[in-house]
Amino acid sequence: xxxxxxxxxxxxxxxxxxxxxxxxxxxxxxxxxxxxxxxxxxxxxxxxxxxxxxxxxxxxxxxxxxxxxxxxxxxxxxxxxxxxxxxxxxxxxxxxxxxxxxxxxxxxxxxxxxxxxxxxxxxxxxxxxxxxxxxxxx
Numbered sequence: 001x002x003x004x005x006x007x008x009x010x011x012x013x014x015x016x017x018x019x020x021x022x023x024x025x026x027x028x029x030x031x032x033x034x035x036x037x038x039x040x041x042x043x044x045x046x047x048x049x050x051x052x053x054x055x056x057x058x059x060x061x062x063x064x065x066x067x068x069x070x071x072x073x074x075x076x077x078x079x080x081x082x083x084x085x086x087x088x089x090x091x092x093x094x095x096x097x098x099x100x101x102x103x104x105x106x107x108x109x110x111x112x113x114x115x116x117x118x119x120x121x122x123x124x125x126x127x128x129x130x131x132x133x134x135x136x137x138x
Contacts, residue, residue, distance in 0.1 A: 001044040002070050003093045011087055012072050017041070021100035029065045030105030032114040033132050040127035041094040042103075044070040050121035054104060057117040062108030068095040097127070 017039035027033045034050075047070060054064050070093035077088035097103065104121060106114045115131055122129045 001048050002066075003044055004069075004071050007071070007073070010073065011075050011090060015096070017096050017098055019098060021098040024067055024102055025100040027102060027105060027132065027134060028067075030063065030107035031134050032106045032111070032118065033067075033102045034104040034118045034121060034129050035132050036097045036101045036103060037099055037128045037130055039096075039098055040125075041072075041074075042068065042070070042097055042125060042127070043074075044093045044095075046125055047095065049124040050104065053120040053124055054106065054117045057120055058106070058109055058113060062106055062114075065105040066103070067105060068097055068101065068103050070095040072096055102132070103129070 021036070025035075047066060047068065051064065051066060058064070072094050073090040074092055074094055075088040076091045103125075104118065106117060109117075111133070118129075118131045122131075
């Protein structure tokens with residue numbers, strides 16, 4: 001699974017996901033892509049599950065690019081622990097995704113195959129998405 005090799009700080013504030021994606025909103029590598037339409041925090045496990053769904057459906061044909069990276073740690077405290085005593089330990093990593101961000105790109109496969117693969121990947125993600133192509137949205 002994806003995670004940073006090292007970070008400046010061990011723990012991060014939760015924050016909020018405001019506004020639209022500033023960059024990464026255009027297809028740069030592939031002919032088809034999966035674009036976020038709502039803001040969400042996507043875990044490294046969800047990214048990996050979506051990647052596996054795409055590569056399994058394409059039977060390793062074509063090429064897949066992952067355009068998001070989980071670089072924000074999420075901490076949590078164990079169950080049934082009293083309030084106070086500081087912030088919990090980092091448990092997993094998330095990518096904060098704004099609306100308009102291209103998350104996955106595919107190239108080298110037919111349109112129908114790419115559309116089906118991206119639909120399978122979309123089912124693994126906790127947000128609304130749409131499939132885009134070089135010629136526009138589907």
